[in-house]
Amino acid sequence: MPLLVRWMIKAALAYFVLALLAGLVEVAGGPLGLSLPGTHAVFLHLLVVGWITQLIIGVATWMFPKFSKDRPRGDERLGWATFALLNAGLLLRAAGEPLLGDALQGAARWAVAVSAGMQLAAGWLFVINMWPRVKER
Amino acid sequence: MPRLSTWMLRAALVHLGMGFTLGALILFNKGFPVFPSVWATLPLHRELLLFGWLVQLALGVAYWILPRWGTRRGATWLGWVAFATLNLGVVSAGTGGWLLGSEVLILAGRLLEAISALAFAIHAWPRIKPPGA
Numbered sequence: 001m002p003l004l005v006r007w008m009i010k011a012a013l014a015y016f017v018l019a020l021l022a023g024l025v026e027v028a029g030g031p032l033g034l035s036l037p038g039t040h041a042v043f044l045h046l047l048v049v050g051w052i053t054q055l056i057i058g059v060a061t062w063m064f065p066k067f068s069k070d071r072p073r074g075d076e077r078l079g080w081a082t083f084a085l086l087n088a089g090l091l092l093r094a095a096g097e098p099l100l101g102d103a104l105q106g107a108a109r110w111a112v113a114v115s116a117g118m119q120l121a122a123g124w125l126f127v128i129n130m131w132p133r134v135k136e137r
Numbered sequence: 138m139p140r141l142s143t144w145m146l147r148a149a150l151v152h153l154g155m156g157f158t159l160g161a162l163i164l165f166n167k168g169f170p171v172f173p174s175v176w177a178t179l180p181l182h183r184e185l186l187l188f189g190w191l192v193q194l195a196l197g198v199a200y201w202i203l204p205r206w207g208t209r210r211g212a213t214w215l216g217w218v219a220f221a222t223l224n225l226g227v228v229s230a231g232t233g234g235w236l237l238g239s240e241v242l243i244l245a246g247r248l249l250e251a252i253s254a255l256a257f258a259i260h261a262w263p264r265i266k267p268p269g270a
Contacts, residue, residue: 038167048186053153056194065138093164100167113168116161123157127150134146136138 001062004079008058011087015050022046022094038097049119050090057082057126064133078129082122089118138201141216145197148224152189156182180234188250189227196223196257203264215260219253226250 001009022043029036061079066072073079096111138146159182162175200216210216230246233239 052191056191097167109168111168113165116164116168119164120157120161124154127154130150131147134138134143134150136140136143 002073004073004076004083005058005062008054008061008083011083012051012055012058015046015054015090018094019043019046019051036098038100042094042097045090046094049086054086057086060130064130065135065137067133074129074133078125082125082129085118085125086122089115089122092118139210141213141220142197142201145193145200145220148220149190149193149197152185152193152227156185156190159185178235181231184227184231184234184246188223188230193220193223196220199257199261203261204266204268205264211263212260215256219257219260222249222256223253226253 022039025034025036026039026043028034029039061073067074092111092115096108096115099105099108100112102108159175159178162172163179163182166172166175196216196219200210203210205211226246226249228246229249230243233242233244233246
């Protein structure tokens, strides 16, 4: 299994655990008197983007038809950029979104805005890199 | 990879890109609410990513790798029906929830998606078989 794929799948597994912890925080927040309004969205996106989508991206990078003999996974730089942007963007969102409306609102606003751009770039870079590998034999 | 899978997987990639684009606009708007009307696209964002990306990717990969009979994959036409109805369903339910707030379009979309699921299940059922069968 290539290095990039190992990083993606291990990160996906970490998000699986993190997502369920976020779900736990969301449910426990009320009884503990914590007010974290963005926690539900963070829980959903850690699960659906961090775990499910990243697992798919990792397995597709590994198993889809080869781009060419010399470059089986297409442009690996795009693959690494996808990995970095997706994870940095998602972590930034997880840190920023629950703080919107809080004392740290200014920083939180920028965190979610930058996070949006990073995840958008990650999604399209994956599409661009994977497109030529989806082909008839 | 068979032709139908390439269509499904490329359509899934397009839905992923579009779904991420809407998601990014909504998320940016949470930080800087410069275009609040973008919130109306939330149903389309969900539809694109749940059915257009995740479900369609699963169908495309399943059509590709499930056991075959030699080179044959059984009732191929049912797979094409699943592909067409799923994508029409995503467009109908997604735009119904977004642009028009139309219950009729949402219902039509859900019906098309259900037909897609039925067609794919009928196609794939006999392919779930022991080796050599």
